Each structure stands twice: as C-alpha cells, then as structure tokens.
Amino acid sequence: MPDHLSATFAALSDPTRRAILARLSQGELSVKELSEPFLITAPSITKHLKVLERAGLITRSREAQKRPCRLESAPLREVDTWLDRYRRSWEHRMNRLDEYLGELEAKGERKHARRKKR
Amino acid sequence: MPDHLSATFAALSDPTRRAILARLSQGELSVKELSEPFLITAPSITKHLKVLERAGLITRSREAQKRPCRLESAPLREVDTWLDRYRRSWEHRMNRLDEYLGELEAKGERKHARRKKR
Numbered sequence: 001m002p003d004h005l006s007a008t009f010a011a012l013s014d015p016t017r018r019a020i021l022a023r024l025s026q027g028e029l030s031v032k033e034l035s036e037p038f039l040i041t042a043p044s045i046t047k048h049l050k051v052l053e054r055a056g057l058i059t060r061s062r063e064a065q066k067r068p069c070r071l072e073s074a075p076l077r078e079v080d081t082w083l084d085r086y087r088r089s090w091e092h093r094m095n096r097l098d099e100y101l102g103e104l105e106a107k108g109e110r111k112h113a114r115r116k117k118r
Numbered sequence: 119m120p121d122h123l124s125a126t127f128a129a130l131s132d133p134t135r136r137a138i139l140a141r142l143s144q145g146e147l148s149v150k151e152l153s154e155p156f157l158i159t160a161p162s163i164t165k166h167l168k169v170l171e172r173a174g175l176i177t178r179s180r181e182a183q184k185r186p187c188r189l190e191s192a193p194l195r196e197v198d199t200w201l202d203r204y205r206r207s208w209e210h211r212m213n214r215l216d217e218y219l220g221e222l223e224a225k226g227e228r229k230h231a232r233r234k235k236r
Contacts, residue, residue: 006131013127018200025207073208080201082136083194089143090191 004056005082008075011055016040017048021057024071028061034069122174123200126193129173134158135166139175142189146179152187 011017020034035045049069052058056075060067129135138152153163167187170176174193178185 003133005136006133009127009131013124013131015121015124018123022203025203071204071207073204073211076201076204077208079197080205083198083201085140085143086189086191086194087198089189090195093191 004075004078007055008057008079011051011057012079014048014051016045017052020045020048020052020069021071024058024069028068028070030066030068032066122193122196125173126175126197129169129175130197132166132169135170138163138166138170138187139189142176142187146186146188148184148186150184 012021016038019038023029023034023037031042031045031049034049035042038045049058049060053060056072058069059072060069130139134156137156141147141152141155149160149163149167152167153160156163167176167178171178174190176187177190178187
C-alpha cells in the first residue's frame, strides 16, 4: 500500500504550499495567477506545485493552454479520517472536564445555599 | 509567530511516528514499552520521539524514573482547525452533488410516470 498519508503530511509541512492550497480553495488558477502574491520566483512555485501534485493535493488540466491548477480534496479527507481517533479522545477529555467543572459548580452552589440558611 | 503547523505536519509525515502517536492515544508509555512492537533500534525510536516532542505532539514526564511519554492533543486540534476551510468546501460540493442527483432522480421519475401514462 503506498503511503499516501506521509506524502500528504510532507506536502503540507510548508507554509507556501499551504498558502497555495488556500488560494486554490477559492477556485482554479493558472501558475501565473498563483505566483502573483508570492515573493518567490516562478521556478520555486513550480517546484512547490510538483510536490502538491505528487501528493494528489492538486491536479493540472491538460486541455487548456494555461493548464490551471485545481485543488483535490481526497488527501485532505484522508487526513480528516486519520484525525478521528484523536478527535474522539480529546472530545472525551473535554466532556470529562465539563463534568468535573459541573460537579465543582454544584458543590459551590450547595455551599452557598448552606451559608444563606445560617 | 513560530510556524507550529509546519512542524506538526513534518512530524506527522512518518509512518513510525504516527504509529507511536496511535499507541500513546491509549495511554502513557515508557520508551522501552513504546519500542517493543517496532522492528527498529532504540536510538532510532529516541530520534522519532525527539521530533514529536519538538512539535509539541508528546511530552515526557520529568518526575518518574521511566520518564513516560504522553500524547498532547493541542497540535492535532490546530490541524483540525486548519482543515475547517477545506471541510466546508468539500461538504458544499457534496451537497451540490446530492442536489444534482436528486434533480436527476426527480426527472427520471417524471419520465417514468409519463411513460406509464401512455
């Protein structure tokens, strides 16, 4: 089984590549359009695009002359699924914290009520 | 602002490190206990633990002699928050696909009804 997740995480470990994905989440863009807001050279953008493409995070159209880049969500959905196990564990911990705080509050209220009675 | 997310994604880009986190999601473990199911040397495990520790994904107790490792969920929650923008976009696309399939089905039913009338 090829290790998709490792390739995805490695591709996401760079802030420029994440910024490229964020821009593509608004719609398809050509390499020229993509390069505009970045203060790096076109060859460097092309390198980043290749890493994203190999990880399956983007595809480039073969038809149009501009070969626009497009975001592919499948690898991100894999990350989302991978997170499930951890999400369950931190939600469980948050629920236990809520319960504990609720108990503390209830105790505080009882104390307050007893003080009022005196 | 230190780039937490890049460090987190880089730490997660290795299958052994993800396996270590999966084991720690069940509870604290010493380095010796952690090493057992892996076919790699203890120094190699220690290297992986250092990467995880630098990314804030695990902490090691300073008190007990065994210095057990413990999973820290904060960086994973950051990844979860980072995914939000993309989750919204793929859910939006899925909803549009559902609508489209619903329309196709409705058309199919109308056609079927017309055919029955004849």
